Amino acid sequence: DARVTQTPRHKVTEMGQEVTMRCQPILGHNTVFWYRQTMMQGLELLAYFRNRAPLDDSGMPKDRFSAEMPDATLATLKIQPSEPRDSAVYFCASAPISVGELFFGEGSRLTVL
Amino acid sequence: GENVEQHPSTLSVQEGDSAVIKCTYSDSASNYFPWYKQELGKGPQLIIDIRSNVGEKKDQRIAVTLNKTAKHFSLHITETQPEDSAVYFCAASIRDTGRRALTFGSGTRLQVQP
Numbered sequence: 001d002a003r004v005t006q007t008p009r010h011k012v013t014e015m016g017q018e019v020t021m022r023c024q025p026i027l028g029h030n031t032v033f034w035y036r037q038t039m040m041q042g043l044e045l046l047a048y049f050r051n052r053a054p055l056d057d058s059g060m061p062k063d064r065f066s067a068e069m070p071d072a073t074l075a076t077l078k079i080q081p082s083e084p085r086d087s088a089v090y091f092c093a094s095a096p097i098s099v100g101e102l103f104f105g106e107g108s109r110l111t112v113l
Numbered sequence: 114g115e116n117v118e119q120h121p122s123t124l125s126v127q128e129g130d131s132a133v134i135k136c137t138y139s140d141s142a143s144n145y146f147p148w149y150k151q152e153l154g155k156g157p158q159l160i161i162d163i164r165s166n167v168g169e170k171k172d173q174r175i176a177v178t179l180n181k182t183a184k185h186f187s188l189h190i191t192e193t194q195p196e197d198s199a200v201y202f203c204a205a206s207i208r209d210t211g212r213r214a215l216t217f218g219s220g221t222r223l224q225v226q227p
Contacts, residue, residue: 033214042217042219091157100162101147101162102157102159104156106154106156
């Protein structure tokens with residue numbers, strides 16, 4: 001069945017290292033979101049794309065985070081350099097343009113030591 | 114931007130009892146209010162949603178009510194079962210326009226005691 005696929009599921013890295021998280025949205029969905037989940041902040045929107053164009057990335061720390069959609073089947077979220085405060089679960093979600101429901105992946109759990 | 118507040122943060126009920134989770138939103142332009150359920154180790158999943166032209170919506174044991182004047186909406190789960198134990202998130206947005214993505218509440222951890 002159709003689902004959003006995220007890799008890696010778990011990542012442990014050291015402070016200062018580059019981290020790249022990948023997302024394959026559901027085929028035919030043209031809106032892709034990146035959310036970050038922490039105990040303190042809940043689900044925060046980092047960025048979202050429609051038809052591969054960024055619509056809003058105001059939730060993302062621009063100095064170290066970047067989000068792209070190289071093609072319709074791949075979205076990436078990169079952190080460089082990573083810091084311990086980036087430790088969280090990062091969710092990708094996709095949606096068809098005219099429907100409100102978001103379909104979430106299972107998340108990428110990032111731990112920065 | 115939109116701000117969504119959710120209460121309570123944790124809720125423990127006995128199996129068979131009802132559970133109610135409440136949310137308030139700040140932007141009167143919001144017109145779409147979904148509820149998501151997140152099980153351990155999984156991503157959130159939509160369980161019910163309501164649009165601002167409707168005051169109440171039911172789906173089996175789940176119902177959502179909306180008061181646009183007061184800018185609050187609630188999730189009601191009746192006859193709770195252990196499998197209802199999860200974290201529930203409310204959210205608000207302006208549907209279909211692409212003007213704003215979903216803003217989520219802080220979540221409610223529901224524990225149903227057998």
